[in-house]
Amino acid sequence: MMSNATLSIGGTNVEMPVLSGSIGPDVVDIRKLYAQTGAFTFDPGFMSTASCESSITYIDGDEGVLLHRGYPIGQLAEQSSFLEVCYLLLNGDLPRQDEYANFTRTITRHTMVHEQLSTFYRGFRRDAHPMAVMCGVVGALSAFYHDSTDIADPEQRRIASHRLIAKMPTIAAMAYKYSVGQPFIYPDNRLSYSGNFLKMTFGVPAEEYEVNPAIERAMDRIFILHADHEQNASTSTVRLAGSSGANPFACIAAGIACLWGPAHGGANEAALNMLREIGRPERIPEYLARAKDKNDPFRLMGFGHRVYKNYDPRATVMQQTLREVFEALKINDPVFEVALQLEEMALNDPYFIEKKLFPNVDFYSGVILSAVGFPTEMFTVLFALARTVGWVAQWNEMISDPAQKIGRPRQLYTGPTQRDYVPLNQR
Numbered sequence: 001m002m003s004n005a006t007l008s009i010g011g012t013n014v015e016m017p018v019l020s021g022s023i024g025p026d027v028v029d030i031r032k033l034y035a036q037t038g039a040f041t042f043d044p045g046f047m048s049t050a051s052c053e054s055s056i057t058y059i060d061g062d063e064g065v066l067l068h069r070g071y072p073i074g075q076l077a078e079q080s081s082f083l084e085v086c087y088l089l090l091n092g093d094l095p096r097q098d099e100y101a102n103f104t105r106t107i108t109r110h111t112m113v114h115e116q117l118s119t120f121y122r123g124f125r126r127d128a129h130p131m132a133v134m135c136g137v138v139g140a141l142s143a144f145y146h147d148s149t150d151i152a153d154p155e156q157r158r159i160a161s162h163r164l165i166a167k168m169p170t171i172a173a174m175a176y177k178y179s180v181g182q183p184f185i186y187p188d189n190r191l192s193y194s195g196n197f198l199k200m201t202f203g204v205p206a207e208e209y210e211v212n213p214a215i216e217r218a219m220d221r222i223f224i225l226h227a228d229h230e231q232n233a234s235t236s237t238v239r240l241a242g243s244s245g246a247n248p249f250a251c252i253a254a255g256i257a258c259l260w261g262p263a264h265g266g267a268n269e270a271a272l273n274m275l276r277e278i279g280r281p282e283r284i285p286e287y288l289a290r291a292k293d294k295n296d297p298f299r300l301m302g303f304g305h306r307v308y309k310n311y312d313p314r315a316t317v318m319q320q321t322l323r324e325v326f327e328a329l330k331i332n333d334p335v336f337e338v339a340l341q342l343e344e345m346a347l348n349d350p351y352f353i354e355k356k357l358f359p360n361v362d363f364y365s366g367v368i369l370s371a372v373g374f375p376t377e378m379f380t381v382l383f384a385l386a387r388t389v390g391w392v393a394q395w396n397e398m399i400s401d402p403a404q405k406i407g408r409p410r411q412l413y414t415g416p417t418q419r420d421y422v423p424l425n426q427r
Contacts, residue, residue, distance in 0.1 A: 009037050023058055040410045046231075052239065053401065056089060056393055057230045064310035068228060069093070077317040082223040082386075083107060083193050086165055089228055089393040104193075110166030111187035111196065113174075114144045121178045130175040130381045131260045137171050138164075139253035149247040151399055160248040161392045168388045169193065172381045173200035179377075194219040197385075202373060214328030215372055218321045222368065225314040225361055226383055228390025230307075234258040234265070238391040239398050240407040248395060255391045256384045265380040271302030272335070272366030272376065280334055281341045288342075292351050302363030303346060304356070311358045318364035319343075325368050339367055 003018045005028045014036050017029040027050045034040055043049045058067040066073040069088050076085055080094075087095045087103045095103060120140060124133050141163075142149055148160035174184050177200075185200045195211040198219060203209030229235070237258040241251040259265035278287050290298040305312055319340075326336055343359050346352045369379055398404050 007033075007037075009039055012037060021053075022055075024060070034410075040412070042412050046236075051231060051236060051407075052398065053403070054231070054394065054397060055092070056397060057228045057390070059230050059307055061305070061307040061309050064308055064313050066229075066313045073225065073313050074317055077221050077224045077314075080224065081192075082220045082227070085224050085227050086389045089389055090161060090396070106162055107166045107193065108187075108189050110163050111170055111189070113167050113170050117141075117144060118174070118184055121174060124178065126179060126181060128179070130172075130179055130377055131256065131384070133175040133178065134171065134381055134384060135253055135257050135260070137175070138168075138256055139250055141167070141249040142247045145249070149249070151242075151245060151247065154400075157248070157396055157399065161396060164248065164252055164392055165389050168385045169197035170200060172378075172385045173197060175381060176201050176374075176378055192216065192220070194223065212328060214324055218325045218368060218372070221317060221321050222365060222382070223386040225317060225365075226386035228387070228393065231394075232264070233261070234387065235391060235394050238395050242395045242398055243404060243407040245406075248392070251395055252388060252391055255387070259384050259387065260380060265383045267301065267360075268362035268366035268369070268383075269376045269379045271362050272370055272379075274301040275335045275338050275342070275367065278338050278342070281337050284338065284342050284345055288345060288349065300342075300346065300352075300357065302366075303352070303359055305358075305360045308358070308360065309356045312360040314361035315359045315363060318361055318368070319359075322364045322368050325371050329371060331371050333367075333371065335367055335370075339364065 004015045005018050007014045007016060014033070016033065018026050019029055020026050030041055041049070056069065058070075059065065068076060068085065069092055071088065071094075076088075080088075083104050084095060084100060086107070087100065117137065117140070120137060121133065124136070145160070145163060148156045148163060150156045170187055177184050183205060185203045185205070187196055188199055189196075191199060191211060195216045198211055198216060199209045231239075234255040238251045238255040241254040242248075246254075262270065278284060287298065287300075290296045291300045322336070322339070325331075326333070343363070346357065346359070352358075366376070366379060369382060370376070374382065
């Protein structure tokens, strides 16, 4: 049963519908607020604003819940594969065996990029940041694939979605290869999505590359854990760009540009740098004390989250993955011990418990990626690779929503009121 909220403003009472989703907080429908009152709402950062209706991902930050189409992230990360999660996000349900086989075959057949695209890379300096390369190359895809840019055609949207998911590992691996001066490695259709990416990244033509099953599984989990995260900054950017009717490749390039920001996609690199700075487990108490000191600029990176006020449900799976990777590679790294002991000490410290500063997914992912062999500048590229499916699913949902309009936020203007122009020689 729909209820109403009453707002009194300037002596006028306005009734606004209160809408309920299948789960989560109710929302006050303020779409007619300006027409009825001449007033806007003011919500910097959109902390209390639902910008769209979506059925893809649900987060309960207070309870530490993350659901994709209703499925808990822990179950998906432990039991599913990244391509199965891709199918789920795009289509709404887990695939049957034949659907999964067809989807996997389709993505595999789309992994190659246009050969002319390889020359595009050579326009960049070798020391260019891989995310700068990703922004440029993904944005340029619309110049190569004209047959899938008509957003009004569901079939073209489907093809563009498959192409983006399939080609992003190839584009990311090429960005890495270009930065280290090695030849590009073509996709191998015999390998899995994650295994193929590892080969394209770390393989060389001079010898056969063998995919380590433990690393392959770890990469698949990392991709699953980063696949979508509701209306975060980069996803909102994709939706806003898409609301103008921009082609899907341009929209995803916009998402990549937003993700590049250190407050969004760069958190795992910052967490790894912090663990390296601490260096040894015996130095943890010193840094915990610094983190509590309001006059010290040091902050614990990888702890706390904009949404989660409880343990990040992705962090539990990531911690187990970290152990598996270190065991498989027989790595004895003090950073690993620092991470585990720092987590244990922080979780039992009244200061961090009171402020609900729990480890998030970024606390572990940087350590894992570094152990696998990725340089820190590639961390955000991998995030973009995984998040592409979420961006694409959200973009498709937005385009299909009859209530969707071009995004046009309003403002609280605090500049000068109207004034008359004074000629230059009279000022």
